Amino acid sequence: MKSLRKSLFILPILCLFLLLINFSVYAVSDIEKEIAKQNVEKYKEKFGLAELSTTEEKRINNIFDRLTVKAHPDAIDLNFKLYVIDAPVLNAAYMGDGHMMVFKGLLDQVENDNQLAAIIAHEIGHGVNDDIQDSINIIQGIQLGGALVDLITKDSENRDSSNLIANISMILLKKGFDRGQEKEADYYSVFLTKKAGYDPHGTIGVMKLLKRKSGGSSDSELAELFSDHPNLDNRIEYLTALVTEVENAQKLYYSPVATASRLAQGILAANNSLIYSTYTESIQDAISLESFSTNSQINRVIKKIKVLKTDSSFSYDMELRNQVDGTARVAINYLSDAEIISLAIDLMKTEYGWRVVREPRLYKSR
Numbered sequence: 001m002k003s004l005r006k007s008l009f010i011l012p013i014l015c016l017f018l019l020l021i022n023f024s025v026y027a028v029s030d031i032e033k034e035i036a037k038q039n040v041e042k043y044k045e046k047f048g049l050a051e052l053s054t055t056e057e058k059r060i061n062n063i064f065d066r067l068t069v070k071a072h073p074d075a076i077d078l079n080f081k082l083y084v085i086d087a088p089v090l091n092a093a094y095m096g097d098g099h100m101m102v103f104k105g106l107l108d109q110v111e112n113d114n115q116l117a118a119i120i121a122h123e124i125g126h127g128v129n130d131d132i133q134d135s136i137n138i139i140q141g142i143q144l145g146g147a148l149v150d151l152i153t154k155d156s157e158n159r160d161s162s163n164l165i166a167n168i169s170m171i172l173l174k175k176g177f178d179r180g181q182e183k184e185a186d187y188y189s190v191f192l193t194k195k196a197g198y199d200p201h202g203t204i205g206v207m208k209l210l211k212r213k214s215g216g217s218s219d220s221e222l223a224e225l226f227s228d229h230p231n232l233d234n235r236i237e238y239l240t241a242l243v244t245e246v247e248n249a250q251k252l253y254y255s256p257v258a259t260a261s262r263l264a265q266g267i268l269a270a271n272n273s274l275i276y277s278t279y280t281e282s283i284q285d286a287i288s289l290e291s292f293s294t295n296s297q298i299n300r301v302i303k304k305i306k307v308l309k310t311d312s313s314f315s316y317d318m319e320l321r322n323q324v325d326g327t328a329r330v331a332i333n334y335l336s337d338a339e340i341i342s343l344a345i346d347l348m349k350t351e352y353g354w355r356v357v358r359e360p361r362l363y364k365s366r
């Protein structure tokens with residue numbers, strides 16, 4: 001009875017503590033900072049930091065700097081730091097608060113800088129995507145509702161914040177990231193490596209390397225970290241498709257006029273998927289092709305052009321009206337003896353090349 005009363009007293013305090021942590025998530029939370037620190041310490045103590053030659057140090061610092069400069073706008077609150085851990089393991093891990101570890105084994109085995117950049121970019125991706133904080137929130141939810149509350153409240157001597165952090169920290173290391181989080185970090189790594197001037201094929205190369213070499217580790221603790229990189233076949237397939245898509249898009253949409261030209265042809269052929277492929281959403285998937293097909297503005301334009309097309313003098317031309325700082329406007333003029341239909345096309349430079357940002361607007365009709 002006495003211990004039940006104790007538990008009832010402790011629970012509101014625990015809840016308050018968790019609430020306070022959750023209210024500070026506008027930046028990296030204190031709990032994430034503490035967990036990152038503890039987990040980095042854990043690996044530093046166990047294996048030590050690798051002693052790098054001047055050349056090795058220069059190489060890794062250079063790659064790290066080039067990537068973090070480009071990643072900074074996506075995660076201004078993160079304190080990016082890289083540790084090279086002295087273990088002959090082919091792995092890397094994200095610890096939270098911008099801290100990441102690359103094991104010396106991986107550093108020694110990568111075939112080129114593009115692969116090393118891909119690894120670091122992937123770990124940065126976990127940071128940009130707030131994956132540690134998301135996991136902390138989930139674990140806290142489970143703790144509040146489930147068995148871990150019992151565990152914490154039963155341990156009457158040690159139920160303060162450090163106990164809670166140690167518990168979460170342990171679960172995080174055991175659990176790793178889920179498939180969705182891995183996929184998003186892979187996705188980010190393709191664009192970050194590209195932005196920093198590396199060949200994004202490195203992301204595929206490193207997965208193939210992991211596949212060829214994995215399976216040799218007998219140390220259970222290190223094998224555990226491999227759970228950060230499951231499904232290598234799926235990931236190779238996904239990354240190959242993504243890198244190809246990005247490269248094709250860039251070939252097709254290398255200039256505002258090239259993109260507008262595809263849009264113009266799509267309207268002419270009443271080909272919705274061709275039109276849709278010129279839009280930013282077509283790759284980023286903010287809207288689906290299916291929902292796009294019912295777009296009333298596009299359908300109205302297609303109908304008008306269909307009528308013009310029956311005129312034997314029908315043709316179309318394009319003018320680049322304006323292009324500043326990654327944005328552009330192109331006018332498409334569909335002409336016939338009877339009528340001119342002019343469309344204003346607004347474009348934006350993205351990782352995929354120049355893309356249409358909204359429906360064409362009719363601005364002149366005769």
Ligand SMILES: [Zn+2]
Pocket residue numbers: 122123126177182185228229
């Ligand atoms: Zn990962």
